[in-house]
Amino acid sequence: MTDSKLSIGDSAPRARILIVDDEPVNIHVLSEALQGAYELRFATSGAQAIKLLESYLPDLILLDVVMPESDGFQTLAAIQGTPGAADVPVIFVTAMSEMADEEKGFALGAVDYIIKPISAPIVRARVRTHLQLKRQRDLLERSALLDGLTNIANRRSFDQALSRRWRFAQRQGIGITLLLLDIDHFKQYNDHYGHGAGDDCLRRVAQALDQAFTRGEDLVARYGGEEFALILAADDSARQAERVLRVVSELQIEHLHSSAAQHVSASVGAKSFQQLGELDTERALREVDELLYRAKQSGRNRCALQKQGFTEIEIIR
Ligand SMILES: [Mg+2]
Structure with missing residues (x-):
């Protein structure tokens, strides 16, 4: 958001989702589930995701936990250290066997978990919920910076x-x-x-x-x-x-x-x-x-x- 031009109530563009997973087959399944409704981008490693975030700001990130080199937890920490991206909600995508790490993920600031194998309706429902929450939060933040009478910056x-x-x-x-x-x-x-x-x-x-x-x-x-x-x-x-x-x-x-x-x-x-x-x-x-x-x-x-x-x-x- 640039601070000089604030406006609310503009018709919302399609939400942007970044999917990070080292296995292309998982990316494929997730993108099938979300196809059509969102603008999707992909990264197959944490490093690639961080690089992408320098020029692309998604509304939500789906992040695989188990990846070689930088795993999901390390990648989440790096996302939080990336200017502009620190507040983007992150949903971890993880296999049932890795669920012991659930607590750690929440402690690090993930907003939710999706369990593999992927169920398309569950992915869609979770994504919709968190995008809605983010939109409401963004709107609140913006209206807190707007003057109620004149609709310009306060x-x-x-x-x-x-x-x-x-x-x-x-x-x-x-x-x-x-x-x-x-x-x-x-x-x-x-x-x-x-x-x-x-x-x-x-x-x-x-x-x-x-x-x-x-x-x-x-x-x-x-x-x-x-x-x-x-x-x-x-x-x-x-x-x-x-x-x-x-x-x-x-x-x-x-x-x-x-x-x-x-x-x-x-x-x-x-x-x-x-x-x-x-x-x-x-x-x-x-x-x-x-x-x-x-x-x-x-x-x-x-x-x-x-x-x-x-x-x-x-x-x-
Ligand atoms: Mg993986």
Whole structure:
């Protein structure tokens, strides 16, 4: 899941299942049982499975216990150590005689067992159950990162993404731009147009920003009441600030009780951070918040922008 584009309710693509077994005949039997309903991939050794997981993320793994070289238990441990794959549910496939190891498998984190010889209806039922559980879990995780009103990333999602982006940018030696945006005189908007209209206004601003900033590294989040936060690549921060202001004003949402404009407008604080030091996102956000304050102080419907290393603050309208 990329964190910039979150959505729920999309029609689900076919679930992906990875079957790992050293004996092709077992792979054949399992894939016969699951044919048609799922996207299936195969590996005939633990090492091959781990290699595949670097570029392919399944929803479920069926893992043979007895394999030469790396057995099922070792392979499971390796799966859990593979970034991205650590949470993929694993069902062990094992012969009755190996059942003594059942406890060990569960202790290691397998979600279930399937006993050989394979019964197709049992395989299908177990697979269906665990895929359903995983879908529900994924959905919960995603909705925990979404803002309920606007359906864009929420503050928790933003905070997580910011730490991640900061570290990434630091490693790559690139910069990032942070923006905080406040809708001007939103209290007056609510007072005069009602809370329903206020909610609608927030949704429209959120969607417009989310649709305007869609590059992989862009993130738009609802940060609080009428406050939004953006993480953007640090290229031309002045142009980005201008664009944010324009996206909001071009919605032309009437706001006759604002001293800043005739329509809904925003104040923005923006700062581009280069050569990132130790992770100090809290301080970075505080600095951007101070710039947002400057934008409001100097009349709203504008952006106060500062480039790292410069004391000068540009006001962009
Ligand atoms: Mg085997």
